[in-house]
Amino acid sequence: xxxxxxxxxxxxxxxxxxxxxxxxxxxxxxxxxxxxxxxxxxxxxxxxxxxxxxxxxxxxxxxxxxxxxxxxxxxxxxxxxxxxxxxxxxxxxxxxxxxxxxxxxxxxxxxx
Numbered sequence: 001x002x003x004x005x006x007x008x009x010x011x012x013x014x015x016x017x018x019x020x021x022x023x024x025x026x027x028x029x030x031x032x033x034x035x036x037x038x039x040x041x042x043x044x045x046x047x048x049x050x051x052x053x054x055x056x057x058x059x060x061x062x063x064x065x066x067x068x069x070x071x072x073x074x075x076x077x078x079x080x081x082x083x084x085x086x087x088x089x090x091x092x093x094x095x096x097x098x099x100x101x102x103x104x105x106x107x108x109x110x111x112x
Contacts, residue, residue: 001041001042001043001044001068001069002043002044002045002046002066002067002068002069003038003043003044003045003046003067003068003069003070003071004045004046004048004059004063004066004067004069004070004071005031005034005045005046005047005048005070005071005072005073006048006049006050006056006059006060006070006071006072006073006074007027007047007048007049007050007073007075008049008050008051008053008056008072008073008074008075008076008077008078009050009051009052009053009075009076009077010051010075010076011027011049011073011075012027012049012051014026014027014029014030014100015027015029021100022100023100027047027049031047034047035047046067053077053081053083053084054083056072056074056077056084056087057083057084057087060072060084060087060088060091060093060095061087061090061091063091063093064091064092064093067093068093068094069093069094069095069096070088070091070093070094070095070096071095071096071098072084072088072095072096072097072098073097073098073099073100074097078097078099
């Protein structure tokens with residue numbers, strides 16, 4: 001099993017960006033935790049982060065035939081990106097959306 005973990009804009013600032021909302025763990029800390037867990041399960045993981053929507057779209061498209069699953073924290077693009085939604089649909093790879101905060105306890109626009 002190979003899983004591609006994609007992280008969107010501003011997640012490179014985790015640990016210092018609004019720690020009351022997102023916590024104090026850095027993206028590197030989260031990656032290390034996931035890698036340890038994946039290793040015990042015999043799962044290969046690949047982590048990437050970009051502040052650019054188009055780069056995330058390209059990575060999703062290129063995942064076909066290389067990854068079994070995608071775990072996506074699209075960050076702010078979660079609420080706005082038709083391009084990411086279309087790339088996920090076109091790739092045909094089972095994809096899970098990840099959030100670090102409770103979107104339903106935040107601003108109204110994040111609820112959808």
